[in-house]
Amino acid sequence: MLDINKGNSKKQFAKIIWVYVVLSLVAIIADKIYDIFGHGVDSPAMTWMFLYPLLGGALFYLIINMLFPHINGNHGFRGFFNMHNSGVATLNFASFLKGVFEIAGTSSSYLKYYYVVGCLFIVVGVINLIIVVINKNKVHQ
Template sequence: MSILDINQKRKKLQIIKIMSIYLSVAILCIVINKIYAAFGHGVSSDAMTWMFLYPLMGGILFFPLSGIMVPRISQFSAYRTFSNIYNSGVATLTVGSFLSGIMDIAGTSSRYVIIYYQIGWFLIGCSIISQTIHKYSKGHDIV
């Protein structure tokens, strides 16, 4: 087995690890929603009910699709930076949805909750754009 095969196997295991973490977070979001709904006196919130979709769609679907669209994406030198910014964006969207759900259930609102959504989508957009630019630049280096 060559070093290249070992590195490719390690990268695939890393993506499987990322997907399992995102699945765990999605399940945790469902559990948090159920527990919060049990103590919410019959009041529910769409934002909290559907907050599991951010880690589910953002992690479990995005990373395999990006691997299919760009087969050697995890070998780019800037992949770690891209991944960190992307993961931060998904986490920000999930937390924003959770806080919005708490506000809805409590019967109040805050104009600052929208900032979570704006920053989350901004981080995701920046990470995807930067990785696309890096992929199509002339000197993209693969580690």
């Protein structure tokens, strides 16, 4: 049974990483499509928005998988997973909106709230992950 769980853990992490890689590609494609209709106006926020899912998602989960390969079966991992994914999604959406506004030649004072909330989601998620790791280590001692 333990071998089955180990295999499922690796498959789950691989699926998460691939989803984030695909989301990065979607962000790149969205930027290129928006460039076509942007009348030659470009936005760094939209150009680089693919980094949120690539670094904050795929690379982050790859590192977690290397450091704690079977953590996703632990109690509390789902809370981290949901908070972290919400943070990455919020930051990516904020970058997309900022890019749209820059290309349109306008701005919004509400964008900073997206960045703050996205960062808070990620910080709370990482704190949750640390608690899960600490609790896992206490159980194994």
